Amino acid sequence: MEHAQSGALFARNRRLIPGGVVSLNRLVDPEIAFVRGRGARVWDADGNEYLDYHAGFAPYVLGHNHPEVQEAVIRSIEEGWTLMGSGTTPWEGRAAELLCESVPSLDRVQLTTTGSEATYHALRLSRAYTGRDHIVVMQGGYNGWHDEVACNVMTPLEKLGPASKGGENPFVPLSAGMPSDVAARVHVVEFNDPEAVERCFRKYEVACLVAEPILQNIGVVKPRAGYLEWLRDLCDRHGVVLVLDEVKTGFRHALGGYQSLAGVRPDLSTFGKAIANGYPLGAIGGKAEIMDLFNHPEPGRRVLIAGTFNGHPTPVAAAIATMEILKRDRDIVYPQLEALGARMQQGLESLFDRHGVTATVVRQGSAFCVYFMDHAPRNWRDLASNHDMARDLRYRKALIARGVYHFPLPTKQGSLSTAHTEADVDATLDATEAVLLDGI
Ligand SMILES: Cc1ncc(COP(=O)(O)O)c(C=O)c1O
Missing domain, CATH: 3.90.1150.10 (Aspartate Aminotransferase, domain 1)
Structure with a gap:
């Protein structure tokens, strides 16, 4: 060739x-x-x-x-959908409806441009909600490029060392230039090892556990029977926010996300990728009492969500078309x-x-x-x-x-x-x- x-x-x-x-x-x-x-x-x-x-x-x-998605995008431009940057729009409302109708754990949603922004907001919301700083992530999981989750995907075994007693792996950054104190509040555990998660929950003030429900950035590594339910229960017992990162699994495996197949209801979920069939759109959604921190009446408790291009009509048109096709068919x-x-x-x-x-x-x-x-x-x-x-x-x-x-x-x-x-x-x-x- x-x-x-x-x-x-x-x-x-x-x-x-x-x-x-x-x-x-x-x-x-x-x-x-x-x-x-x-x-x-x-x-x-x-x-x-x-x-x-x-x-x-x-x-x-x-x-x-895809012809229908393409047509929806072209039609939106012809109809004058454009970035308003002020107030709300009918199309972001429609995308939110489709998301909440599709995924039962979503009381509320917010739109971002990428999956990384969605996971970033999941951390911030969880910290604001719990008043805690630490997070637990999965070895072999990828949750985006920002500090704190940009670590430990395909980590060479020699960097991980022998399986440690606490089940916690050393934090191995994916990038230079991260602040040195990040490692102190991010705890990396192996997937399918609930005991390691529990030990972290006992040892640290954990705001959230972030997990892909299937590790799909190292192929397809599935949860053992009962593992996700166990995580749900552990989070409940320790007051930790359970974030399922469905950026890769959501809408690809089922309209309701992999969570709907597993029968597990996370507190927060993040989406991206298949949601708009190739156009740049991310979403974060979940329980009203956590998501409503994005609009808390007390400014000191309000969580900032901002972005010039949040809810940009072109990817939103693609997402509406994609979700409508997936729902209809x-x-x-x-x-x-x-x-x-x-x-x-x-x-x-x-x-x-x-x-x-x-x-x-x-x-x-x-x-x-x-x-x-x-x-x-x-x-x-x-x-x-x-x-x-x-x-x-x-x-x-x-x-x-x-x-x-x-x-x-x-x-x-x-x-x-x-x-x-x-x-x-x-x-x-x-x-x-x-x-x-x-x-x-
Ligand atoms: C599970 C998961 N979460 C988050 C992300 C980050 O999404 P994005 O690349 O849109 O920022 C990815 C990207 O591959 C992903 O697979």
Whole structure:
């Protein structure tokens, strides 16, 4: 596959943009510059076509440039929806209604532009509500780029050290430039280990526990039966705000979020990604008594939410259209995503089996990940100790060379959309078989 034009574009953009990319997470090898996408496919600057499973880090639950979403955006501009920056708008009200109708735990919502802003506000609200400073986060979870949550995702085991007695991992920042005192109030525990959470709750004045209900930034690491319920109960007993970060899971797995499948009601939830099928929109919502701090009558107790572009009509139009489609077609969309996911999983499992490759495919609906290990990982420590990362990377690169785009970084989830067809899944399985025959 030729990548000369991609290379030229990277070289040109590197002159002005550090690294040539506007989000460091996008800097991977092979360096491919994409220029177009439709449905389940994307094309690069050299005209190569790929079946896309990266989905822009997962927002595209309906596929790239979905016609109805696109039409809603164009119509909103033609009708004069524009950024008012004063007072309220009908469209933000409609988006709020759709969110609250879809997710039963949301009494109130606020709109942001990104998922990171939503999780930022979750921390601030929880601190204002509890009067406490400490937070607990999950090793292997990603909750955004801001200080305090920008830590401990794919942390090398040598940095974590041996499993400590308290079950708490050292804070390992994802970035230089963070204030040094952050680590003292952020406590990182392994997923699926409720005892570690409880020890933190006993030891520190914890405002909130922030958790992705499924760790989907290290593939698909699922909660053990009863784990999320246990977290709910622990938070209740210790007066800690339970924040479920559904930026990746919300609207992709169910209209009501993964929380509706798990039967757990968080105090606060954050959303983004699939909510607007590729347009930049985040949301935070939850219990009225916490969310109403955004409008507390006493200025000293009021939590600030501000942002020139909050509720910008273009992403809001996309979110309204996306949520209306998901609501209208919920009995078609989610079964379709489940059926495609099951076809992919079964196909991959039988290929790995036939070719004698030790692998476990973990999946939730349309999100799937192949781990080159003999069991589904329980948490990051288990994953990092057993998964063959080098093989994972070779596997991804070999698929890309055959026109199947999985993000070339070990453990990143594959995302199906309603634009994928059974024929696309079968073509992916054929490409996978060719890769296995070549050897990885
Ligand atoms: C679970 C989760 N939370 C928060 C974020 C941050 O969202 P954004 O990149 O829109 O700021 C992400 C992004 O990948 C995420 O996966």
